[in-house]
Amino acid sequence: MIRVNFSGVNWRKSSFSDQEGNCVELAEFEGDILVRESDDPSVVVRTSRRKLQAFLDGAKAGEFDDLV
Numbered sequence: 360m361i362r363v364n365f366s367g368v369n370w371r372k373s374s375f376s377d378q379e380g381n382c383v384e385l386a387e388f389e390g391d392i393l394v395r396e397s398d399d400p401s402v403v404v405r406t407s408r409r410k411l412q413a414f415l416d417g418a419k420a421g422e423f424d425d426l427v
Contacts, residue, residue, distance in 0.1 A: 363403075380397060383396055384396070391407055394411075
């Protein structure tokens, strides 16, 4: 496992976060997108913009509605 310091990254979360602010956060990093959960920020997933766009398109189309 490669450890990278993301301390200077500007994390953003949805305005639809719950009252405690726990949610998924996103950030840009070296041309990719980082994803983490605000309540466990030590786990970060790095993905490409293209893969994130495919996921968002599926979410907008309702493909994951049965999971929530």
